[in-house]
Amino acid sequence: MRSICAMRSLLAAAAAPTFIRAGASLPRPLPFSLPFRPRRAGTMLGAARSVAAAAQSRGGGGAEMEVRGTQSGEIHVIVGPMFAGKTTALLRRVQAEAGNGRSVALIKSDKDSRYGLDSVVTHDGTKMACWALSELSSFHEKLGIEAYDKVDVIGIDEAQFFEDLHDFCCKAADRDGKIVVVAGLDGDYKRKKFGSVLDIVPLADSVTKLTARCELCGRRAFFTLRKTQETKTELIGGADVYMPVCRQHYMDGQVVMEATRIVLDLDRSTVRSHALK
Numbered sequence: 001m002r003s004i005c006a007m008r009s010l011l012a013a014a015a016a017p018t019f020i021r022a023g024a025s026l027p028r029p030l031p032f033s034l035p036f037r038p039r040r041a042g043t044m045l046g047a048a049r050s051v052a053a054a055a056q057s058r059g060g061g062g063a064e065m066e067v068r069g070t071q072s073g074e075i076h077v078i079v080g081p082m083f084a085g086k087t088t089a090l091l092r093r094v095q096a097e098a099g100n101g102r103s104v105a106l107i108k109s110d111k112d113s114r115y116g117l118d119s120v121v122t123h124d125g126t127k128m129a130c131w132a133l134s135e136l137s138s139f140h141e142k143l144g145i146e147a148y149d150k151v152d153v154i155g156i157d158e159a160q161f162f163e164d165l166h167d168f169c170c171k172a173a174d175r176d177g178k179i180v181v182v183a184g185l186d187g188d189y190k191r192k193k194f195g196s197v198l199d200i201v202p203l204a205d206s207v208t209k210l211t212a213r214c215e216l217c218g219r220r221a222f223f224t225l226r227k228t229q230e231t232k233t234e235l236i237g238g239a240d241v242y243m244p245v246c247r248q249h250y251m252d253g254q255v256v257m258e259a260t261r262i263v264l265d266l267d268r269s270t271v272r273s274h275a276l277k
């Protein structure tokens with residue numbers, strides 16, 4: 001009889017909404033297969049905003065959180081070239097989590113202000129409210145401890161722009177029991193590793209590499225070709241500056257870009273020598 005009661009109270013606990021208190025050991029977010037009542041109804045925009053609003057109403061702030069228990073979270077990494085659907089996949093995942101009653105928050109880098117700083121926007125226009133930050137370490141403070149504690153799922157877009165990605169993911173998943181979903185470029189236009197995205201692969205539960213369509217032949221595109229002569233690694237832009245390409249067209253593109261650079265250099269030196277005459 002006692003064991004039936006114990007089982008009943010365990011099941012009741014599993015079915016109840018999870019409220020996360022600072023200092024308490026974190027209840028693990030319930031697996032999708034278990035029945036549980038959504039904590040919040042509504043769209044992903046609503047869910048993201050409700051966390052943002054909770055934080056703003058308190059004016060943010062808050063000290064460093066204490067290390068809590070042994071509860072571990074999850075890290076899921078989505079990589080690929082530009083236009084591969086990384087942001088779309090991230091929003092879908094975060095939306096699904098919100099639909100399952102989890103409290104979600106979305107972060108993007110404030111370096112990309114093309115569509116404003118208050119939302120993440122995919123290349124085909126899907127939007128979700130977000131926090132635009134220069135560094136992930138400020139998330140705690142911006143949100144405030146109480147609101148941070150209530151967040152179950154943290155989505156990070158444009159992860160390549162965050163220097164403290166590794167440290168943040170470790171703390172959020174290992175220490176604070178969060179589900180962290182990270183989307184970003186694994187490589188830059190030179191196909192060199194971009195920021196710290198690849199550094200979190202050893203921390204990850206799952207890694208998904210998406211592909212786009214080569215803009216020149218329609219085959220699968222694994223790389224991003226930069227169409228301008230700009231050489232700095234970080235250069236915000238969309239289809240005006242970049243295109244997704246297959247291996248063959250990446251190689252061809254590099255040859256074209258190199259030839260263009262030589263012609264431009266020649267032109268410049270001709271102009272200079274004319275000016276000196």
Ligand SMILES: Nc1ncnc2c1ncn2[C@@H]1O[C@H](COP(=O)(O)OP(=O)(O)O)[C@@H](O)[C@H]1O
Nearest residue numbers: 081082083084085086087088089122123124239
């Ligand atoms: N060359 C392109 N230019 C503009 N939009 C594109 C191009 N290729 C694909 N898209 C659109 O972009 C969508 C993916 O957008 P998004 O999720 O923001 O990609 P990512 O975050 O990987 O850059 C695709 O579903 C498609 O509709």
Ligand SMILES: Cc1cn([C@H]2C[C@H](O)[C@@H](COP(=O)(O)O)O2)c(=O)[nH]c1=O
Nearest residue numbers: 081082083188189224233234235236237
């Ligand atoms: C390849 C490459 C890209 N960037 C920039 C360009 C965009 O602003 C973002 C990528 O956005 P997306 O969501 O993946 O489409 O990164 C860059 O700064 N440097 C590069 O080499």
Ligand SMILES: [Zn+2]
Nearest residue numbers: 214217246249
């Ligand atoms: Zn191609």
